[in-house]
Amino acid sequence: MFPVVVVHGGAGHIPKERSELSTGGVSSAARAGYLVLQGGGSSMDAVVEAVTQLENNPSFNAGCGSVLNIRGEVEMDAIVMDGKTLGSGAVSAVRNVANPVQLARLVMDKTSHVCLTADGASKFARSMGVPEVPMDSLITQYSRMRWEKNLAPDANPVECQMGKMGTVGAVAVDGEGNVACATSTGGMLNKMEGRVGDTPCIGSGGYADNQAGAVSTTGHGETIMKVTLARHILFHMEQGQSAEAASDLGLAYMKSRVGGLGGVVTVDPQGNWAARFSSLQMAWAAVQKDTLHRGLYAGEHFTQSIHEPH
Ligand code: GLY
Numbered sequence: 307m308f309p310v311v312v313v314h315g316g317a318g319h320i321p322k323e324r325s326e327l328s329t330g331g332v333s334s335a336a337r338a339g340y341l342v343l344q345g346g347g348s349s350m351d352a353v354v355e356a357v358t359q360l361e362n363n364p365s366f367n368a369g370c371g372s373v374l375n376i377r378g379e380v381e382m383d384a385i386v387m388d389g390k391t392l393g394s395g396a397v398s399a400v401r402n403v404a405n406p407v408q409l410a411r412l413v414m415d416k417t418s419h420v421c422l423t424a425d426g427a428s429k430f431a432r433s434m435g436v437p438e439v440p441m442d443s444l445i446t447q448y449s450r451m452r453w454e455k456n457l458a459p460d461a462n463p464v465e466c467q468m469g470k471m472g473t474v475g476a477v478a479v480d481g482e483g484n485v486a487c488a489t490s491t492g493g494m495l496n497k498m499e500g501r502v503g504d505t506p507c508i509g510s511g512g513y514a515d516n517q518a519g520a521v522s523t524t525g526h527g528e529t530i531m532k533v534t535l536a537r538h539i540l541f542h543m544e545q546g547q548s549a550e551a552a553s554d555l556g557l558a559y560m561k562s563r564v565g566g567l568g569g570v571v572t573v574d575p576q577g578n579w580a581a582r583f584s585s586l587q588m589a590w591a592a593v594q595k596d597t598l599h600r601g602l603y604a605g606e607h608f609t610q611s612i613h614e615p616h
Contacts, residue, residue, distance in 0.1 A: 307479070307483055307575075307576050307577045308577045308594050308595050309340075309343045309349075309478070309479055309480050309481050309577065309594070310340075310478065310479050310573060310577050310579050310592060310593065310594035311336050311339035311340045311343065311352050311353070311356055311476060311477075311478045311592065311593050311594075312336065312476065312477050312478070312571040312572075312573060312579045312580075312581055312590065312591075312592040313332045313335045313336040313339065313356050313357075313360070313474070313475070313476045313571065313590065313591050313592070314332065314473075314474065314475050314476075314522065314524055314569060314570075314571045314581060314588055314589065314590045315328050315331055315332045315335075315360060315365075315366050315472060315474055315588070315589035315590070316328075316366060316367060316472035316473045316474060316524045316569075316588065316589065317473075317524045317525045317567065317568045317569030317583045317584075317585035317587070317588040318472070318525075318567075318585050318586070318587065318588075319585070319586045319587055320587050320589060320602065324365060325587075325589075325602060327363075327365040328365055328366075328472075328589035328602070329589050329591070329600055329602055331359075331360060331363045331365050331366060331589070332360070332589045332590055332591040332600065333591040333598055333600050334359060334363075335356040335357070335359040335360045335363075335474075335476070335591070336356060336476075336591035336592055336593045336598065336600075337591075337593055337598065337612055338355050338356055338359050339352040339353060339355050339356030339476055339478060339593070340352070340593035340594075340612070341355075342355045343478065343480055343481070347480070348480050348482075348484060348486070349388075349389070349478035349479055349480040349484050349485055349486035349520075350386065350388050350411070350478075350484075350486040350488075352476070352478040352480065352486070353386065353476040353477065353478050353486045353487060353488035353522075354386060354407055354408060354411050354488055356476040356478075356488070357384075357407040357474055357475065357476050357488040357489070357490050358405050358407055358408060360474035360476075360490070361404065361405050361406065361407060361474065361490055362404070362405070364446045364448075365472070366472040366473075366474050367449075367472030367473055367474075367491055367492045367493075368382065368384075368406075368472065368473060368474045368490040368491050368492055369382070369404055369405060369406065369444065369490065369492075370404065370443065370444050370446065371444075371446050371448070371449060371472070371492070372444055372445075372449065372491070372492020372493075373449055373452065373453070373472075373492045373493060373494065373495040373496075373497075374445065374449055374450065374452075374453040374492075374495070374496070375493070375496065375497050375498065375499050375501070376496050376497065376498055376499060377499055378450070378453055379401070379441060379499070380401060380441055380444045380445060380492060381399040381400065381401055381424075381492075381493065381497075381499070381500070381501075382397070382399075382400050382401075382403075382406045382444075382490065382491065382492050382493070383396070383397065383398045383399065383400070383406070383490070383491050383493060383502060383503055383505040383506040383511070384396060384397055384400075384406035384407045384409065384410040384488070384489065384490040384491070384505060384506060385410055385487075385488065385489050385490075385505055385506045385507075385508065385511050385512050386407060386410045386411050386414055386486070386487070386488045386512075387486065387487050387488075387508065387512055387513055387514040387520070388414070388484070388486050388514060389484055389485035389486055389487075389514035389515050389516040389519075389520055389575070390484045390516050392514075392515060393414050394414055394420050394508050395410045395411055395412065395413030395414025395415070395417075395420065395421075396410050396413060396420060396421040396422075396505075396506035396507075396508065396511075397409050397410050397413060397421065397422055397423070397427040397506060398421060398422075398423045398424070398427070398502040398505075398506040399423055399424040399427075399500055399501075399502055400422075400423070400424065400427040400428060400431070401424075401428060401441060402428060402431075402438045402439055402440070402441060403428070403431050403436055403437075403438070403439065404437070404439045404443075404444070406490050407488050407490045408436070409427065409430070409431050409434075409436060410488070410490075410506070411488075412430070412431075412434050412436070413427075413430070416434065417430070420508065421506055421508075423502070424500070449492075452495060453495070453496060456495055456496045457496070461496075472491075472492075473489065473490070473491035473505060473524040473525075474489070474490050474491070474524075475487065475488060475489035475490070475511075475512065475522030475523065475524060475571060476488050476489075476522060476571065477512075477514070477519075477520040477521065477522050477571050477572060477573045477579070478520070478573065479520075479573050479574075479575060479576075479577050479579075483516065483575045483576075484516060484575075485514050485515070485516055485519055485520035485573055485574075485575055486514050486520055487512035487513065487514045487520040487521060487522045487536070488512065488522065489505045489511040489512045489522045489523065489524075490505065491503065491505045491511075491524075491527075493505070493527065494526075494527060503527025503528070503530075503531070504523065504525075504527035504528075504530035504531045504535070505527065507531055507534075509534040509536055509537035510523065510527075510530050510531045510534050510535060510536060510537075511523055511527075511530070511536065512536050513536035513537045513540055515540060516575055517544075517575075518540040518543045518544050518574070518575075519540055519543050519549060519572060519573050519574040519575060520572070520573050521535075521536040521539050521540060521553075521570050521571070521572045522536070522570065522571050523535045523536050523568060523569070523570050524568055524569045524570070524583075524588065525560075525566060525567055525568020525569060525584075525585065526566050526567065526568060528566075529560055529564045529565065529566025529568070530560065530566065530568055532560075532563075532564045532566075533556070533559060533560045533563060533564060533566070535556055535557075535560055535568065535570065536570070538556045538559065538560075539552045539553055539555070539556035539570060539572060540552070542555045542556065543572075543574060548574075548578060548580075549572040549573060549574050549578050549579055549580040550572075550580035550582060552572065553570050553572045553580045553582035554582055556570065557569070557570065557582060557583070557584040558584070560584070561584050567583075567584045567585045568583065568584060568585060569581075569582065569583030569584070569585055569588035569590075570582055570583070571590060571592075577594065579592055579594070581601065583604070586603075587602050587603055588602070589602050590602075593612060596611060596612050596613065597609055597610070597611060597612065598610045598611075598612050
């Protein structure tokens with residue numbers, strides 16, 4: 307069994323001028339997560355580190371760079387899950403924190419609950435000493451431009467969002483064979499205030515169970531929730547399917563049953579992994595056995611030793 311970290315930067319269509327930022331971002335995040343494993347960290351430590359890096363990277367729709375709701379504000383969702391204990395923590399519609407994934411982990415580690423939302427999540431963050439950040443520090447010029455464009459009377463924010471997503475996530479297996487997942491997002495472009503998507507919903511935005519594997523999802527939240535995509539994929543793995551085949555079966559079911567497109571990163575406890583998507587693109591990267599794997603289009607798969615300059 308070889309430890310591994312697999313990361314995604316969101317399913318959809320990535321504009322050409324942003325594709326290098328996306329592939330560079332997921333590659334760095336996967337390497338950072340792998341370094342945590344090499345230093346003796348757990349799979350949970352590794353996925354939180356990888357997703358923190360992606361939240362801090364303004365190219366992605368999570369943390370700084372999140373899309374804006376209809377009022378031009380940032381409300382974010384995140385989840386973590388530990389496959390050893392089935393412990394999970396999540397936050398939804400949370401504001402003014404730089405790293406919702408770290409807050410989700412605090413919900414798991416420090417409360418008896420699984421999900422805290424909105425003001426309650428912010429109050430909990432304050433009580434844990436998590437620094438409050440101004441909303442403006444999470445808003446990029448790009449996200450404000452897209453928000454303004456989608457306020458136009460003839461705009462279709464859902465269609466536009468389907469074209470340019472950027473939810474981020476990671477799955478990992480550590481040296482002890484424990485699996486974990488983490489997912490974080492700003493949600494859907496120009497969403498209603500208070501809208502909560504799939505990301506913080508256990509079984510939809512992610513799921514981890516040492517008896518099957520771990521999955522982090524990306525795509526149109528309203529359709530992912532209808533098929534509980536992460537748990538659906540793990541069901542196929544429990545029936546003997548590989549990480550890759552189970553991911554494809556889950557994505558195909560979501561497409562045929564509810565017309566949804568998306569992507570996933572998946573691992574099994576033996577360290578077998580997959581990065582699969584039904585959207586046009588998904589930036590993904592994985593590190594295993596000191597080798598970086600990455601891709602952006604279906605069928606694209608580059609590899610490189612992580613000791614070479616990138
Ligand atoms: N998959 C992210 C969202 O729909 O909120």
